[in-house]
Amino acid sequence: MSAGEPAGSRIERRSPDDPRRGWRYWRLTPEIRLQSVSQRGFTWEPARPLVARCAGAGVAGHDTPDLGCACGVHASVDVAALHADALCLVPGPLVVGEVDLWGRVVIDEHGFRGEYAYPRRLDVVEETVAGVVSLDEAVDGLAGYGVAVGTTPLMDAVGPASATILSFLAMSGASPPPER
Numbered sequence: 001m002s003a004g005e006p007a008g009s010r011i012e013r014r015s016p017d018d019p020r021r022g023w024r025y026w027r028l029t030p031e032i033r034l035q036s037v038s039q040r041g042f043t044w045e046p047a048r049p050l051v052a053r054c055a056g057a058g059v060a061g062h063d064t065p066d067l068g069c070a071c072g073v074h075a076s077v078d079v080a081a082l083h084a085d086a087l088c089l090v091p092g093p094l095v096v097g098e099v100d101l102w103g104r105v106v107i108d109e110h111g112f113r114g115e116y117a118y119p120r121r122l123d124v125v126e127e128t129v130a131g132v133v134s135l136d137e138a139v140d141g142l143a144g145y146g147v148a149v150g151t152t153p154l155m156d157a158v159g160p161a162s163a164t165i166l167s168f169l170a171m172s173g174a175s176p177p178p179e180r
Protein backbone atom coordinates (compact mmCIF):
# COMPACT_ATOMS: atom_id res chain seq x y z
CA MET A 1 0.00 0.00 0.00
CA SER A 2 1.37 3.39 -0.87
CA ALA A 3 -0.22 5.74 -3.35
CA GLY A 4 -3.33 3.61 -3.20
CA GLU A 5 -3.84 4.20 0.51
CA PRO A 6 -7.54 5.03 1.02
CA ALA A 7 -8.34 8.61 1.96
CA GLY A 8 -10.17 7.58 5.12
CA SER A 9 -8.08 7.57 8.28
CA ARG A 10 -8.51 4.74 10.73
CA ILE A 11 -7.29 3.28 13.98
CA GLU A 12 -6.10 -0.29 14.38
CA ARG A 13 -5.24 -2.35 17.42
CA ARG A 14 -2.06 -4.32 16.95
CA SER A 15 -0.35 -6.78 19.24
CA PRO A 16 3.45 -6.80 19.64
CA ASP A 17 3.44 -10.14 17.81
CA ASP A 18 1.59 -8.66 14.83
CA PRO A 19 2.82 -5.07 14.53
CA ARG A 20 2.44 -2.52 11.77
CA ARG A 21 5.83 -2.25 10.14
CA GLY A 22 7.00 1.06 8.75
CA TRP A 23 10.18 2.94 7.94
CA ARG A 24 11.75 5.92 9.66
CA TYR A 25 14.88 7.91 10.42
CA TRP A 26 16.67 8.41 13.70
CA ARG A 27 19.30 10.88 14.77
CA LEU A 28 22.36 9.10 16.20
CA THR A 29 23.78 10.74 19.31
CA PRO A 30 27.54 10.74 20.08
CA GLU A 31 26.69 8.20 22.81
CA ILE A 32 25.30 5.88 20.05
CA ARG A 33 21.69 6.20 21.08
CA LEU A 34 18.76 6.59 18.72
CA GLN A 35 16.86 9.84 19.00
CA SER A 36 13.77 11.04 17.21
CA VAL A 37 14.56 13.33 14.31
CA SER A 38 11.66 15.71 14.74
CA GLN A 39 11.26 15.68 18.51
CA ARG A 40 14.75 15.54 19.85
CA GLY A 41 13.73 15.02 23.43
CA PHE A 42 12.78 11.45 22.70
CA THR A 43 15.60 8.97 23.14
CA TRP A 44 14.89 5.40 22.13
CA GLU A 45 16.33 3.22 24.87
CA PRO A 46 17.70 -0.23 24.05
CA ALA A 47 15.43 -3.17 24.90
CA ARG A 48 12.55 -0.89 25.87
CA PRO A 49 9.61 0.11 23.65
CA LEU A 50 9.15 3.82 23.13
CA VAL A 51 5.74 4.84 24.46
CA ALA A 52 4.02 7.69 22.65
CA ARG A 53 2.88 10.67 24.66
CA CYS A 54 0.69 13.48 23.42
CA ALA A 55 2.41 16.85 23.85
CA GLY A 56 -0.70 18.82 23.00
CA ALA A 57 -2.92 20.69 25.38
CA GLY A 58 -5.97 18.98 26.72
CA VAL A 59 -4.26 15.62 26.75
CA ALA A 60 -7.01 14.13 28.84
CA GLY A 61 -9.25 14.41 25.82
CA HIS A 62 -7.94 11.44 23.85
CA ASP A 63 -5.91 8.28 23.82
CA THR A 64 -2.53 8.37 22.07
CA PRO A 65 -2.32 8.35 19.14
CA ASP A 66 -5.61 9.66 17.89
CA LEU A 67 -7.26 10.88 14.71
CA GLY A 68 -7.20 14.64 14.51
CA CYS A 69 -3.94 14.94 16.48
CA ALA A 70 -0.33 14.47 15.38
CA CYS A 71 0.74 12.45 18.41
CA GLY A 72 2.15 8.93 18.32
CA VAL A 73 5.39 7.47 17.03
CA HIS A 74 5.56 8.23 13.33
CA ALA A 75 6.59 5.88 10.55
CA SER A 76 6.41 5.98 6.78
CA VAL A 77 4.42 3.34 4.95
CA ASP A 78 7.11 2.62 2.36
CA VAL A 79 10.49 3.74 1.12
CA ALA A 80 9.06 6.27 -1.34
CA ALA A 81 7.18 8.00 1.48
CA LEU A 82 10.27 7.82 3.66
CA HIS A 83 12.35 9.57 1.01
CA ALA A 84 9.73 12.34 0.82
CA ASP A 85 10.14 12.82 4.59
CA ALA A 86 13.91 13.03 4.14
CA LEU A 87 13.52 16.59 2.85
CA CYS A 88 13.05 17.63 6.51
CA LEU A 89 16.35 16.10 7.66
CA VAL A 90 19.28 18.17 8.86
CA PRO A 91 22.97 17.25 8.59
CA GLY A 92 24.35 14.97 11.30
CA PRO A 93 24.69 11.29 12.14
CA LEU A 94 21.69 9.46 10.76
CA VAL A 95 20.22 5.97 11.02
CA VAL A 96 17.48 4.59 8.77
CA GLY A 97 15.47 1.48 9.39
CA GLU A 98 12.31 -0.44 9.88
CA VAL A 99 10.19 0.06 12.97
CA ASP A 100 7.41 -1.98 14.53
CA LEU A 101 4.35 -0.13 15.85
CA TRP A 102 1.72 -1.67 18.08
CA GLY A 103 -1.02 -0.88 20.56
CA ARG A 104 -3.17 1.83 19.00
CA VAL A 105 -1.99 2.55 15.46
CA VAL A 106 -3.39 5.39 13.37
CA ILE A 107 -3.21 5.04 9.60
CA ASP A 108 -3.75 8.24 7.66
CA GLU A 109 -2.46 10.13 4.64
CA HIS A 110 0.79 10.96 6.47
CA GLY A 111 1.62 7.33 7.27
CA PHE A 112 1.50 5.39 10.51
CA ARG A 113 1.44 6.63 14.12
CA GLY A 114 1.83 4.07 16.88
CA GLU A 115 1.32 3.92 20.63
CA TYR A 116 4.34 1.66 21.18
CA ALA A 117 7.37 1.40 18.94
CA TYR A 118 10.65 -0.45 18.67
CA PRO A 119 13.17 -0.66 15.84
CA ARG A 120 13.14 -3.79 13.72
CA ARG A 121 16.24 -3.17 11.65
CA LEU A 122 18.83 -0.38 11.68
CA ASP A 123 21.20 0.89 9.00
CA VAL A 124 23.80 3.53 9.84
CA VAL A 125 23.97 6.07 7.01
CA GLU A 126 27.62 5.88 6.03
CA GLU A 127 28.51 9.45 5.02
CA THR A 128 26.71 11.07 7.96
CA VAL A 129 28.71 9.79 10.94
CA ALA A 130 32.10 11.10 9.84
CA GLY A 131 33.67 13.38 12.41
CA VAL A 132 31.44 12.13 15.22
CA VAL A 133 32.02 8.38 15.47
CA SER A 134 33.52 5.74 13.18
CA LEU A 135 31.18 3.53 11.21
CA ASP A 136 32.36 0.49 13.21
CA GLU A 137 31.72 2.28 16.51
CA ALA A 138 28.23 3.19 15.38
CA VAL A 139 27.38 -0.35 14.26
CA ASP A 140 28.88 -1.94 17.38
CA GLY A 141 27.19 0.57 19.66
CA LEU A 142 23.78 -0.06 18.15
CA ALA A 143 24.09 -3.80 18.83
CA GLY A 144 22.61 -3.08 22.24
CA TYR A 145 19.22 -2.63 20.59
CA GLY A 146 19.24 -6.34 19.82
CA VAL A 147 18.16 -6.04 16.19
CA ALA A 148 19.97 -6.43 12.87
CA VAL A 149 22.35 -3.51 12.27
CA GLY A 150 24.00 -2.67 8.95
CA THR A 151 25.17 0.31 6.95
CA THR A 152 23.82 2.06 3.89
CA PRO A 153 24.98 4.87 1.57
CA LEU A 154 23.30 8.25 1.93
CA MET A 155 21.82 8.05 -1.56
CA ASP A 156 19.93 4.84 -0.77
CA ALA A 157 18.85 6.08 2.64
CA VAL A 158 17.31 9.40 1.65
CA GLY A 159 16.96 9.40 -2.15
CA PRO A 160 18.84 11.59 -4.64
CA ALA A 161 17.18 14.94 -3.90
CA SER A 162 17.80 14.90 -0.16
CA ALA A 163 21.25 13.35 -0.60
CA THR A 164 22.26 16.36 -2.68
CA ILE A 165 20.81 18.85 -0.19
CA LEU A 166 22.31 17.16 2.89
CA SER A 167 25.72 16.82 1.27
CA PHE A 168 25.70 20.48 0.36
CA LEU A 169 24.59 21.59 3.83
CA ALA A 170 27.19 19.37 5.51
CA MET A 171 29.99 20.69 3.31
CA SER A 172 29.03 24.33 3.61
CA GLY A 173 28.47 24.09 7.34
CA ALA A 174 25.21 25.91 6.82
CA SER A 175 22.84 26.06 9.71
CA PRO A 176 19.90 23.70 9.37
CA PRO A 177 16.59 24.99 8.07
CA PRO A 178 14.05 25.93 10.72
CA GLU A 179 11.92 23.06 12.03
CA ARG A 180 8.46 22.94 10.61
Ligand SMILES: [Zn+2]
Pocket residue numbers: 054055056062064065066069070071
Ligand atom coordinates in the same frame (compact mmCIF):
# COMPACT_ATOMS: atom_id res chain seq x y z
ZN1 LIG B 1 -2.60 13.84 20.72
